[in-house]
Amino acid sequence: MAQSAASGRRSAPVLPETPYRYDDGNLPRHFTQPDGPESIASADNTPDDNPTTDAGATLGRVLFYDTRLSANDSVSCGTCHQQAHGFSDPRRYSVGFDGQTTRRHSMSLTNARYYTRGRFFWDERAETLESQVLAPVQDPVEMGMTLDGLGTKLGQVDYYPRLFDQAFGSPAITADRVARALAQFVRALVSYQSPYDRARAAGPPGSAAFTAALPELPRLGHRLFVGVPGEGVRAVGCARCHVSDAQISLSPRNIGLARLGPDGDDDQGAGDGRFKAPSLRNVAVRTPYMHDGRFNTLREVIEHYNTKVEANPFLDLTLMNRRLAVTGGPVRPVRLELTAREINALIAFLESLTDDTFLADPRFSDPFM
Template structure:
C-alpha cells in the first residue's frame, strides 16, 4: 500500500475510533448529555447555587434513570412498593398518612418527609434526625429497612440486572451495564435534585407578578414579627425562599422524649428532642405535620406555637415564650398566619409532568 493511501485510511479511521470504544466492563462507550437544574428566578436572586457532587454530575440519562427507579416497585422485597409509595407527587413527595406502612404492614414512628429543594440542603444531613449524610446515602436506607421496603441491595440489583432495559440505561448513564446499589442511589439522587419548588403565589408576589390580600399580608407580618409569630428564625423569610434553615431544633413538642431525634445520631444529650425544621412550602399538600405527624391540620400547628409549647432541658432558645406556653396569638392573627402560609403553595410543582410516573 502506498504511503498516501495508508495516510487516507488512517485519517478515515479516526472518527470511528473517537466515537466508539469499550468501557471498563467491555461495553460500548456512551457519553451522557450534561444537564443542569432549572433554578427559579427568586432562588437565583436570594440563594447561592447548589453544589453538585463531582462524582455524580447531573446528566439527562442519569435523571431519567433515577425517575424510572424512583417509581419502580421492584426496589421493595415483594415488588409492591416504590419510593413514590411514601413520597407521592400529589403530596409534594410525602405521604398523606401519619406513618407510612411498609410491605409487611408495619408502621414506623416518623412521618414521611416531603422531597423538594434538596439540592440546597448545604449541611448535607437528611431525614428528620439528620442520620443520612448526603442525598446518595439517604436513598440506601429505605430499601433495606424492615419496616419500609424490606429488601436488600443484592436482591434489588439482581432484579434490575435481569430486566431487558435497565442494563442499557445504566450503560448510557454511568458507562457500565453492571448494576449495583451505588449507581442506583446515584441515579435516584440525580432525579431528586431536580425536584424544585419555586412558583408559589408568594414567590410571584416577591417578583412583582401577584398581589396578596390584606389578610395574607398581615399573616406575613405575624410570621416575621418577633413579638407575634416569630417564625422566621427557623423557617426562612422573604430573603430565604427555602422557608427552612435546614437545621435541627427542639420546638417544644414534649417534656420528655421517646424519640431522641438528632440526639440518637450524635450521642449528645444536648441534641435530644431536636428534629429538622421542614420547609413551609406546599403545606396545603403535606399534612399531617411534625416529625411524628401528630398534627392533622395547620390550625393545630399554629395553636401549638401559640399556646401549646412545653418546657424540656433542650428546648430551643428561639422558643422565647415557652414559659407562657407560646406566643399567644389572637384568633385573627392565627387565621391570617394560616392564609399567608397557604400562599407558599406551589401547584405547578405537584402537577409538573417531569415529576410524574
Template sequence: MLARYVGLASLLLLAACGGGGGSGNSNTQASNPPSNPPTGTSNRAPVVALENPTQIAIHRHAFSYDASQGGRTFSDPDGDALTYDIKLGHVYNPYNDPNPPRGLSIQGTRIFGAPEELEGVYVTITATDRHGLSTSHQFVIRVLPNSAPTVTNANEDRLIAVGGQVDLEGTRGGSAFRDPDGDPLTYEIQLRGASSALSIAGTRVFGGLDAVGLVEVTVIARDAYDGEARDVFLIAAPAPEPGVPTMPDPGYVYRDEALPLPSMFKPYPQSPTLALHDTSPPDNITSDAGATLGRVLFYDKRLSITNTHACGSCHSQARGFAGTQRFDTGALGIPLRRSSMALTNVRFNNSRNWFSDMRAHTLQEVVLTALQNPEELGSPLQVVEAKLRTTSFYPPLFTAAFGSADITSERIARALAQFLQSLISYQATIDAAVNPMEYGDTPDPSAVMTAQELRGLEIFQNVGNCTLCHEINRQINNWWANNGIDEVPLDPGTMDLALRRDGSIGVFRAASLKNVAVSAPYMHDGRFATLREVIEHYDHGVKDSRNLDGILRDVTFAPRRMNLSEQDKDALEALLRSFTDNHFLTDPKFSNPFL
C-alpha cells in the same frame, strides 16, 4: 488507663522491698528444705526468683491464679521455709487499700473469684522467712470487659414462592456466632412482619408464606454477661414484577440551566458552580438522563424485595412528596415510627442532614438507607442489582445516564439522588412575592399577594420570627430543635450527640414549608392533622420542657407565646397556603411512569 497500670507494675517489679511480715492472708510453704544459716553468717532475706507476669481477667468471669507460682516466685538463700501474705488494691492505693477491688478473694496463695470492677487490680505478695525477714513483689491483674458474641456465619436472605415452605436452623448448627471469651451462648429468635404462617421451635424456623409478604428473622445470641449479637435476615415471598414504564419522547428536562429558576435557586454570579445551600455533589450534578433514570427507579416497585413498594409509595407528588398517611408502611407491613417527610426542595438543606432525626448526611445515603431498611423497601443491595440487570429497559437507561450499562448500587443511589435534586418548587405565589428572577432585583410582595397574605407574611417574618427556623425564599430548614410538643419527649429524636444542644432529647430537623398546605399530617409523628393545629401550637401551646430549644423561649426563658388574634391566625394560615406550587404538584416529569 490499664496501660498506665501495667507500666507502674513493671517498675515495681524491678525492686524488691524489705519490710515487716504480712498479716491476715498467710500460708507457710517450704521453698527449700529448712536449715540454719551457716555458722558465722547473718540470715538473708528471701529474693524474687520468678516475677509474676501481668495477668488477664475478664469482667465478671471466673478467675484463679497462684501468686506464688507453685513456690517459684521467691527463693530463700538460706533455705528457710517461707510464709506468704497477699494484698489487693487499686491504683490509687495499691498497698493498704481498705476497700480492695470487689469480686476477688484470697485463699493461701491463690487469688480467685470473678472481678466486678473494670480496672487494674494491684497484687502485692510478700514472702517472710522464719527469722522475720521479708521481701515483696507486685504485679497487675488487668480486668478486661466482657466481649460480646459476634456473627461469624450469617444467615442469608431467602426468596420463596407464595405458598412455598422454609425450614431452617437459626444458629446454622452453632456456626452463626462465636464468643471471643469462650462463653456458652443461649439463643432467641424473633419474627416481624408477615410471620403468622411461620413457627419457631427452639432455634428452628419453619412454615411458609401463603401470600405476598416479608418476614424479618432476628436470631439473638447472648452470653451470661449481658453481651449479645444479632443476625438479621429476611424471608420474602415476592409479587410478580411490575410492567414497563411509559417514557416520553423527547424526554423531560431536569437540568438547572434549562429551567426558568429564580435567582435564589441559581449560583451566585461570584460562585458559578452551586447555589447557596445547594447540596448537590460536584460529581453528581443533575442531568436529564440521570434524573430520568432516577424517576423510573423512584416509582419502580422492583426496588422492594417483595415488588410491592417503591419510594413513591410513601412520597406522593400530590402531597409535595410527603407521606400518604400519618405512618406509612413499607415491605415489612409495619407502620414506620415517624411520618414520611416531604421532599420538596430537599436538596437545599443547609444542615446537610436528612430524615427527621438527621441520621443521613447525603441524598445518596438517604436512598441507600431506605432501600435496605426492611421497614421501607427491604432490599439487600446485591438482590436489587441482580433484579435490575435482568430487566430489559434498565441497561439503556443506565447507559444514557452514566455511559455504560453497568448496574451497581452506587449508580442506583446516584440516579435516585439526581431525581431528588430535581424536585425544585419555584412557581408558588410566595416565589413570585419574595424570589426575584435576577440577583439584585427587589421583589414586591404587594403586587402578587392579598392583604391577608401580606399580613401573614409580616407575622411570619417579624411577629413569630418563623424565619429563625424556616428560610422564606427556598422554604428550607434553618434549624433543628426540640420544639416543645411534649414536656417529656416520647421520641428521642436525633441520636447524634453533636446535634443535641445541651444534651437535649426530642431534637428533630425543621421541615420544609413548601407545599405545606397539602402535606398533612404534621410534625415528626404526624400528630397535627391541620395547619391550624400547628399554628395553635406555636401560638400558645409550646411545652415548657427542659429540652426546649432556646429559640422558642422569650427573654424570661419561658416558652414563647404569640397570642395571635383569630384574624391573625387566619392571615398566617393564608400565607402558608400561598406556599403551594400547583404546577410542581402536577408536573408530569415528576409523576409515576408506571401508571
C-alpha cells in the same frame, strides 16, 4: 405494553422520546442569586461528583417509582412520597412491603436540595442524600431488600441497562449508581411556582409589585413570618428557623412538643428531642405534620407555637421567653398571643406556598401509571 389490571401499573415505564429537562434554566432570580443571607442557591447541597443531569434524573425517576426496589414488588419510594402531597405521605405512618408501619411520618422531599447541612432523615443520621436514598430500600420494615439482591434484580429488567448507560456511560448496575440516580431525581424536586413565588418574582417584599401580586391576608402572614420580634413591628419570627425563600431549617431543633402515649414519646430524634424540619413548600397539602404526624391541620401547628410549646431543658432558644433566659430565670416557653386574624394570615401565607404546577409536573410523575 403489559399492565396490571389490579393496580393499573405498567410493567415498564413510559418515557418521552425527548427526555425531560431537569436543569435550572427556569428558576426565578430569588432562587438563583448566589450570595447574601437570603440566598437559596448558596444552600445547594449538590456534590461536585453527582451533578443532576437529564439522563441521571430520568433514571432516578424510574427507580423512584419502581416497586421492584422492594422485596415483594409492592412498594416504591413513591408509595410513601406522593407527588400530590408534596412528596410526603397523607398517612400518619407509612406502610412497608409486608404491612408493618414505620416509626415516623414520611418527610417531604420538596426542595431537599436546599438543606445546607446536606444531612437527611428527621434525625439527620444520613450524612448525604446519596446515603439516605438507599436506607429505605434496605430497611426491614420499608422495602426489605439487600443491595446485592437489588443489583441482581434490576439486572434482570430489560430497560435498565439502557437507562444506566445513558446516565453513567455504561450499562453496569451498582448500588452506588442507584443511589446517585435517585439523589439526582430528588434534588430535581424544586418547587418555585407558587403564588408567593409569582409575587416574589414581581418584586421584593414591601414593593408595589409584590403588594399587587399577593393578596392582603397572606401578605400579613408573610410579615408575621419573616419579621423579627422586638424590632418595633408585630412579628412572630418563624423565618429564624425556616430561613430564606425555600423556608427550610438550618439544623434540627427542639420545639417543645408534648410527649405522647402513657409512657411518653421516647423518640429523641437527633438527640435531646431535636428534629430536622423540611422546607415548608407545599406544606398545605402535606398533612399530617411533625415527625410523628401528630397534627392534622396547619391551624393545630400554629396553635402549638402560639400557646402549647412545653418547657424542657433543650428547648430551642427561639421558643424561650428571652427575658427570663437572659436573666437566668426558669426556662419558660414564649407565648405568641396571636389574634384570630393573625392565625388566619399565617395559614393564608403557608397556603400561598402551594405550587400546583409542581404537584402535577409530568417530569416528577409516576412513569408506570
